[in-house]
Amino acid sequence: MHVSFQHCDQSEQLRLDERYVQPGPLRCKLCGALISAIDVAGAQSWLETQTTRKRELADSGQLATRKQSTQQSDEDIDRDGLSAELAACALLCPGSLKMWCRAAESSKGNRGRDLLRRWTGFKKPVEVKHTRYHDAQRGFLLVRPPRQTPGRMRVEYIDDVYYVLMVGEPYHHSMIGWTDRQGLIRDGELNPVPIQRGQRECWGVHWSKLRPIGELLAEVGCGGKFGALARWLADLGRV
Ligand SMILES: [Zn+2]
Numbered sequence: 001m002h003v004s005f006q007h008c009d010q011s012e013q014l015r016l017d018e019r020y021v022q023p024g025p026l027r028c029k030l031c032g033a034l035i036s037a038i039d040v041a042g043a044q045s046w047l048e049t050q051t052t053r054k055r056e057l058a059d060s061g062q063l064a065t066r067k068q069s070t071q072q073s074d075e076d077i078d079r080d081g082l083s084a085e086l087a088a089c090a091l092l093c094p095g096s097l098k099m100w101c102r103a104a105e106s107s108k109g110n111r112g113r114d115l116l117r118r119w120t121g122f123k124k125p126v127e128v129k130h131t132r133y134h135d136a137q138r139g140f141l142l143v144r145p146p147r148q149t150p151g152r153m154r155v156e157y158i159d160d161v162y163y164v165l166m167v168g169e170p171y172h173h174s175m176i177g178w179t180d181r182q183g184l185i186r187d188g189e190l191n192p193v194p195i196q197r198g199q200r201e202c203w204g205v206h207w208s209k210l211r212p213i214g215e216l217l218a219e220v221g222c223g224g225k226f227g228a229l230a231r232w233l234a235d236l237g238r239v
Contacts, residue, residue, distance in 0.1 A: 002042035003090045003097075005035050014090065016043070016097050024121070025217055026094045036213060038087045041171035047086070050104060051079045084130035084166035085114050087173035092126065092164075093119040113161070116235045122162060122216075124180070125235070130166040134176065134207045140192050141165040141179065142204035153191075153201035158184055162216060165207055177210025 001016045007028035014026070026035040040047070055075055057063035072080075082104065089100040096119035115126035129141045145157045164178045179187065188205035195201060 001046055003038055003040045005038045023095055026091050037174040038090050039172050040083055040087050047083055050082055054078050079170055083170040084173050085128045088128040088166055091175050118235050125161045127161045127163050132169045134167045139207040140204040142202045144202045145200050153203050175213050176207050178216045179210050
């Protein structure tokens with residue numbers, strides 16, 4: 001299982017079973033540039049296994065689901081989401097890919113904390129959102145109400161996390177921007193995309209209003225060993 005990316009006219013591969021020596025986000029080994037697009041086709045069989053597992057959980061009633069699109073099957077949505085999340089983990093915290101995989105293998109849903117603080121080194125968890133297409137009209141970062149909540153979309157349903165938006169489809173994804181709770185409330189709007197039959201309301205922002213990924217990395221609160229301990233404890237508090 002591996003992921004790969006291109007930079008400086010070279011293709012680099014990152015195997016999930018090897019310990020990635022450098023902490024921090026994925027960078028080109030030659031020029032040090034941040035990598036924002038990644039190919040996760042090398043994880044295809046793992047993604048299929050996990051997509052099937054999630055469908056089986058849903059079919060047996062152990063996992064609540066909601067119809068998110070009329071154009072795509074639930075299975076396609078699951079695969080898109082997991083593939084995009086794997087790509088986001090490889091870009092932001094490649095050293096934690098193995099731990100992310102283990103968490104995904106045992107997870108029944110992890111709203112608001114797709115990537116933990118102790119993996120990324122960030123001050124808040126990262127929630128990964130994804131969309132296949134983005135252009136002048138399409139490509140929104142959308143937040144919907146949590147499962148088992150009644151009624152309309154509410155501002156309290158926007159989590160205090162860093163939201164990142166991945167675009168593309170399995171198995172090629174790019175990280176196109178990010179925002180936080182405050183930014184999403186300020187720049188977003190209620191139901192920027194039409195509500196489909198059986199769907200709930202949402203709050204969202206067009207990708208063109210998101211902030212560049214480099215700014216998210218500049219926000220990283222490292223804080224040395226104490227920061228690492230604080231992040232570890234903070235993650236535990238939300239388990
Ligand atoms: Zn390079």
